[in-house]
Amino acid sequence: MTKKNVLVKESGLEMAINMAVSNSSIFTTAAQKPPSVPGGYITISRKKLLQNLEINGGTRINSWVDSMRASSPTHHKASHSLADDHSSWMLQHPSALDMFEQITKASKGKQIVMFLDYDGTLSPIVEDPDRAFMSDAMRATVRKLARYFPTAIVSGRCRDKVYSFVRLAELYYAGSHGMDIKGPSKGSNYAKSAQSVLCQPASEFLPMIDEVYQILLEKTKSTPGAKVENNKFCLSVHFRCVEEKRWSELAQQVRSVLKEYPKLRLTQGRKVLEIRPTIKWDKGKALEFLLESLGYANCADVFPVYIGDDRTDEDAFKVLRDRGQGFGILVSKIPKETNAAYSLQEPSEVMDFLRRLVEWKRLSLRRQFRMLRRAVLDDGLLTKLDKAEPIITVQDAEMTCA
Numbered sequence: 001m002t003k004k005n006v007l008v009k010e011s012g013l014e015m016a017i018n019m020a021v022s023n024s025s026i027f028t029t030a031a032q033k034p035p036s037v038p039g040g041y042i043t044i045s046r047k048k049l050l051q052n053l054e055i056n057g058g059t060r061i062n063s064w065v066d067s068m069r070a071s072s073p074t075h076h077k078a079s080h081s082l083a084d085d086h087s088s089w090m091l092q093h094p095s096a097l098d099m100f101e102q103i104t105k106a107s108k109g110k111q112i113v114m115f116l117d118y119d120g121t122l123s124p125i126v127e128d129p130d131r132a133f134m135s136d137a138m139r140a141t142v143r144k145l146a147r148y149f150p151t152a153i154v155s156g157r158c159r160d161k162v163y164s165f166v167r168l169a170e171l172y173y174a175g176s177h178g179m180d181i182k183g184p185s186k187g188s189n190y191a192k193s194a195q196s197v198l199c200q201p202a203s204e205f206l207p208m209i210d211e212v213y214q215i216l217l218e219k220t221k222s223t224p225g226a227k228v229e230n231n232k233f234c235l236s237v238h239f240r241c242v243e244e245k246r247w248s249e250l251a252q253q254v255r256s257v258l259k260e261y262p263k264l265r266l267t268q269g270r271k272v273l274e275i276r277p278t279i280k281w282d283k284g285k286a287l288e289f290l291l292e293s294l295g296y297a298n299c300a301d302v303f304p305v306y307i308g309d310d311r312t313d314e315d316a317f318k319v320l321r322d323r324g325q326g327f328g329i330l331v332s333k334i335p336k337e338t339n340a341a342y343s344l345q346e347p348s349e350v351m352d353f354l355r356r357l358v359e360w361k362r363l364s365l366r367r368q369f370r371m372l373r374r375a376v377l378d379d380g381l382l383t384k385l386d387k388a389e390p391i392i393t394v395q396d397a398e399m400t401c402a
């Protein structure tokens, strides 16, 4: 058994990982060719990997485990060659902080709408998913962000759960990968009134999800560290705390349940297997639904920005790329093939970016307000405005200038 750098390619996704490789012939063909990327990488498509696993007598479970490794790379195993790859990747997906001026310039005259994933974007990935808290500083930043821009949290988590972490009533929330969307309950500058549930396209699956949740709880309890989370319209099986040697066992348990439920499908995130209905609904659809709800369905002057860190966010990045509006920002320290235009390394950089956006907007509104005031003065019409000045806020100015 040796360690190899392997570049796993999947439709729309590519990831460099360092994994244990046995003497199996799975990698023989690729290994005999010169490395396709610096650092002695073996490049193999995931499809081919799966085919080879079948040919070589491997079971489907092996492919699941390989996919689990691919979606949950171990950062501390990164080598110098990965660092080299990172540099070239950064040329294609530059830091949103470095490109801040260009980004704000591109948004000129358009309404920025913010979409934020939660885990790994606003909060760090931690061992216990129930303790993935966001910092007070991040919460304060998101609160300010929502004063200046329509803002939505889009998460794989149950909407109530993600709300319990964020605790900001003025935001839109799209839980369960966008299958449970609700508008701000109060305090939003952008929702005309407090809104009830906006969209639950998978409500017919609720009884099935509850049933599978109970079965998975029972099935996986023999695997130490496995944690099943009921996200209302989808389920998560977290393996952040499961020893890697037991991933195969966990995959087998999940598969044995899923094969009885063809209307459910499996996707993967970072250290998590996700089970959801087979309906064509994802974070990208949720983004489109929210834009429509906000009145920007066929609007040329909207500029959506989506920040997220894992595979499920790619659906939203792709929607933005296809629409040619706004852009996605991938939060990642390692190179991944992505539809996002820019990158940020970790939640602390996300906070820096959001703070700069707030400050940029605040200053530009102040400029607009001064110009408006000067225009009023020049016209000799300063009467009520002069008296009202002490109580005019930036938000008031924003409404005036809109």
Ligand SMILES: [Mg+2]
Pocket (backbone or CB within 6 Å): 117, 118, 119, 120, 121, 308, 309, 310
């Ligand atoms: Mg995430």
